[in-house]
Amino acid sequence: MENIITSKDNPTVKLYQKLSSAKKERLQYGLFVLEGLRIVEDALREDSGITQLILTQKAYERFGEELLQADLRNTRTIVISNELGNRIASTDSTQGVFAMCRIPASRSVSSIIKDNGKHLVLFGLQDPGNVGMMIRTADALGIDGVIMSGSCDLYSPKVIRSTMGSVFRMRIAIENDADKLFEELDRASVTTSAAVIDKDAVPVTDCTFEGTQAVFIGNEGNGLPSDVAQRCSRKVIIPMHGNINSLNAAMAAGILMWELSK
Numbered sequence: 001m002e003n004i005i006t007s008k009d010n011p012t013v014k015l016y017q018k019l020s021s022a023k024k025e026r027l028q029y030g031l032f033v034l035e036g037l038r039i040v041e042d043a044l045r046e047d048s049g050i051t052q053l054i055l056t057q058k059a060y061e062r063f064g065e066e067l068l069q070a071d072l073r074n075t076r077t078i079v080i081s082n083e084l085g086n087r088i089a090s091t092d093s094t095q096g097v098f099a100m101c102r103i104p105a106s107r108s109v110s111s112i113i114k115d116n117g118k119h120l121v122l123f124g125l126q127d128p129g130n131v132g133m134m135i136r137t138a139d140a141l142g143i144d145g146v147i148m149s150g151s152c153d154l155y156s157p158k159v160i161r162s163t164m165g166s167v168f169r170m171r172i173a174i175e176n177d178a179d180k181l182f183e184e185l186d187r188a189s190v191t192t193s194a195a196v197i198d199k200d201a202v203p204v205t206d207c208t209f210e211g212t213q214a215v216f217i218g219n220e221g222n223g224l225p226s227d228v229a230q231r232c233s234r235k236v237i238i239p240m241h242g243n244i245n246s247l248n249a250a251m252a253a254g255i256l257m258w259e260l261s262k
Helices: 011-021 023-029 037-045 057-067 082-088 128-140 157-163 178-187 226-231 249-261
Strands: 031-035 050-056 076-080 097-102 118-123 145-149 172-174 191-195 213-217 234-237
Touching: 011 023, 011 031, 011 050, 011 076, 011 082, 011 097, 023 031, 031 037, 031 157, 037 050, 037 057, 037 097, 050 057, 050 082, 057 076, 057 082, 057 097, 076 082, 118 128, 118 249, 128 145, 128 157, 128 249, 145 178, 178 226, 191 226, 191 249, 213 249
Parallel strands: 050 076, 118 145, 118 213, 145 172, 191 213, 191 234
Antiparallel strands: 031 097, 050 097
């Protein structure tokens, strides 16, 4: 192999690090980063706008033949030293496969609402791992769309990694203005359910989810704001036994999506 990049000052390497570390940089360049063989393969398979493919020397030897079979006409590929790969990696045991990917055009809430569809609203979620896992679960359970409102950056490396590629397949909209969010949902005649821990909430196991539906999941520590829960069509709760009165947000979302998708 020739032209193996070893300098930390290489422009592509420096840009990757900027995108990996700051939302401001991702927004400025309209790019986000991927790390790991599987998610890069998913992005290539879904034609998700990879602009740069970065492989360490070891990764090139191990995965290069496989990855370079993809359509890379619009993708620049570079090889960096193993040491430089360890420097830019955000995981402890990196596979040495990295990429930069274009942030897709934003979708409106109305554009992802499907008639008689089932949707998830992530309201005020701040844990990237939870958000990524919810998107992955939504993909697995056939949820029609995910709406993010006041939540963490969809394109942060940890969210992207936690989706395990589902971010490229799910219909996702971002609407941080609660008034606009409810206007769009009302306009589409969506029945909204607020997942809460209230004694006046209806057990989700007793609910029917006919028609166009959206379930709201709130912040990991504080749940849904009371004013948001009040604006929803109904409040729902997951019945629990013993002294447990709450679940991890991603676990709760999984149970609710299971009921929603029945």
